[in-house]
Amino acid sequence: MRVFGMNLGIRVLLIAAAVGLAGAGMARGAGPAAGGVIHVATNAEPGTLDWTASTATATRLVAWHVYETLFALDRNYDVKPLLAEGYSVSADGLHYTIRLRRGVAFHTGQPMTADDVVASLERWGELSGGGRETFTFIKHVTKVDPATIEITLNRVFAPLIDNLGDPKQAAIIMPQSLARAAGAQPARDYIGTGPYAFQKWEQGRQIVLARNPHYAARAEDWGGLTGRKVAYADEIDFLPVRDDQVRFAGVSTGEYDLALELAPDLYPQIKGNPHLTADIVKVFTWRGVVFNKARPPFNDARMRRAVLYAIKPGDLMAAVGPKEFWSLDPALFFPQQDALYTTVGKDVYNHQNLEKARALMKEAGYAGRTIALLATKDYAWNYNLSQVLVPQLQAAGFAVDEQVYDWPTLLSRRTKKDLWDIFLTGFSPSFDPTAVIFFARTWPGFYESAAMDDLLSRWGQTSPRDAAGRKALIEQIQATFYTDVPVAKIGNEYGLEVYNDHLRGYTSYFDVRFWNVWVTR
Amino acid sequence: MTRYLAGRVAALLPVLLAVGVTAFLLLHLIPGDPAAVILGPDASAAQVARLRHALGLDRPLAVQLALWLGRLLRGNLGDSIFLRQTVAQAIWQHLGPTAGLTALAEMLAIGAAIPSGVLAAWKRHSRFDQVFMSAVLLGVSIPSFWMGLNLIAVFAVAARWFPVAGYESPLRGVGPWLRHLLLPALALAFTQAGLIARMARDATIEILDEDYIRTARSKGVADAAVLLRHALRNALIPTVTVIGTSLANLLSGAVVVESVFVLPGIGSLVIQSVSRRDYPVIEGVVLFAAAVYVLLNLAVDLLYAVIDPRVRY
Secondary structure, eight states: OOOOHHHHHHHHHHHHHHHHHHHOOOOOOSOOOOOEEEEEEESSSSSSSSSSOOOHHHHHHHHHHHBBEEEOOOSSOOOSSEEEEEEEEEEOOOOOEEEEEOBOTTTTSBBOOHHHHHHHHHHEEEHHHHHHHTTTTTEEEEEEEEEEEEEEEOOOOOTTHHTOTTTOOOBBOOOOHHHHTTTTTSSSOOSSSSEEEEEEEEEEEEEEEEEEEOOOOOOOOOOSSOOOOOSSSSSSEEEEOOHHHHHHHHHTTTSEEOOOOOGGHHHHHHOOOTEEEEEEEEEEEEEEEETTTSSTTSSSHHHHHHHHHHOOOHHHHHEEEEEEEEOOOOOSSOOOOOTTTEEEEETTTTOOOOOOOOOOOHHTOOOOEEEEEEESSSSHHHHHHHHHHHHHHHHOEEEEEEEOOOHHHHHHHHTTTTSSSSSEEEOOOOSSGOOOOOSSSSSSSSOHHHHHHHHHHHHHHHTOOOHHHHHHHHHHHHHHHHHOOOOEEEEEEEEEEETTTESSSSSOOOOOOOTTOEEEO | OOOHHHHHHHHHHHHHHHHHHHHHHHHHOOOOOOHHHHHOTTOOOHHHHHHHHHHHHOOHHHHHHHHHHHHTTTTTBBBOSSSSBBHHHHHHHHHHHHHHHHHHHHHHHHHHHHHHHHHHTTTTTTTHHHHHHHHHHHHHOHHHHHHHHHIIIIIIIIISSSSSSSOOOGGGOOOHHHHHHHHHHHHHHHHHHHHHHHHHHHHHHHHTSHHHHHHHHHHTOOOOHHIIIIIHHHHHHHHHHHHHHHHHHHHHHHHHHHHHOOOOSHHHHHHHHHHHTOOOHHHHHHHHHHHHHHHHHHHHHHHHHHHHHTTOO
């Protein structure tokens, strides 16, 4: 909610915050210390903590303290073992033998066994979108012995291990009894193997996690979501605080240790305060224009390319925030994701050319049919972007009808093929091309492309160890992204988090984590 | 009196039924989907469809309405889709902060508004009255969320007298409870006090012009006695009306203030439930709010009889 009269309030608040903190000298402890409570002010309360059931960020950033997966991303976004000890693949690529780490126990104290893993993976295959996709390649998952499982494929599927480590389609491991009881519904008892255990959830007030006394940590320093994890704090409290002024005020006074997702216009105040640290999250999201490819005019790829030439990404991103908070980049993945990043398409992306756009529109036979653009004021970036996008499209000759809805309404309308032509959204990081959501036919946008399907299936045949083969494929995938244009990329947007002097050992990642982090209080 | 009361309470039922059915239909006619919210932004249409089926949201609207009404008649508001509890439990659990907040805000508002309003009427057109009228205008004009943010800036961030936001149950001590509620109550009371004070002043002015006040004065009754025994008591009738209706409005103001101050009250429950389309909870809270509204009006009507002996039921 942005209201004209609020500006003065914000200013008063910020000045007061700076003055207040200047007087509060804080002790600087040397090394890690156990104890204390980490208070995290979040922007949204999750619908569930079942990380397999939900792809929402609000779920993930709480749930990955509670649950773990067989494999997980390290600090460089490469997949490494977590609950798995290691794995081997048969020569034909159809049999994966995964050895489980010994000595891992659930929060109840009960040891994790192959039975739990088999039941959890089967549930993942039923419940999660990525899991279902992966299970189309899986013949069966079986227990070999209490500490080993085998996954048998019906055809070669090289991204299997990557998908088991995908943090957005998480294959979490829970006790067999709970996995069976929950089935295809979100779980209601949150028992995992993570460094923190679920304690209580007071709706609208807090989610409390407490240190897991049974936690069996790995030894490796891998960072990210795997490697050595130490739960220094006794407790983590996640507090849903909707107003970002209040989140900022609370982190300034020390009531919160870290506040998520602040508006970029708070950045100068954070920089000016020696007790606060701004964490600019660069692997955050990228903004794009999604086309409805199930009806005219955007069922024609030429019309979609016309939009690519009609828009000026720099002007659009300027509507999102100050220059420190975005970059222009043609890629489907983020520059930090070494194995997946390529700049193919840079000769098309960010090359506004209205002549070309009009020529393509003419070629496609566009006769001025009104385009329904869905926008929302629930998110400032969405409405602001639409305010710049509409005139840019109009300048190229598109007739645009901007329809503003609340976010749930927009989410519902976009699933109906006959109600819209364009909407704006953000794509949080994907960790495999087969996991890019808008490549799926069923996802709003309804993208169908034989060329892309072929590339993705070849990706599925290419071993992760064949780095050169994968690189070549990623380049072709991105090239096809720029000929098909299922989505017109606008630019990468960064997130802003802030934490204060009390919080130590914190490192930036695509979403917040609080193991290996301690508080001085 | 008993008959009157029974009649009024009986009249509550059709009102609640009409409100309930309207709310149910409106909610289900606006687009949006709790399944999509649970599953997150990367869920496929097929996944959403399966969860909708599991939640019973794919049944015809008439069937859903009939099921809901059937449960309602048995006194069951249903289960929340998101919270692990029934709607009745959710409302009960969120009632404490809202009740505390509105009661405190109302007390602060009445405590400030009635004395100052009566005094302003007594000293009509004086400097005090002018300042009073300006303050009242400010009170009714300033949005409560803006007031809230400023109170946070001054009293929580700069002075550090109060926490920025959050809530403590009174069971864990009245002190912490008050510390968390005072700023939001002030933010809410400001508008409320403006409304009540203006009514108190106007009503008192009207009474002060009555013949019986002149008579009382001419008999030599002291100013304070005239004001308290004769003027205030009569001016209370319209003022109580305003307090009653505005107390109901206070609930809607609480929605905003609870959101700013992160109080886990009915207002937060409503906002959360609307954005997630937790239909049973929204329907339950709407019914609850309607009942509160009707009962508050009834309470105001009954209070008339207490304040004014001429009113009988």
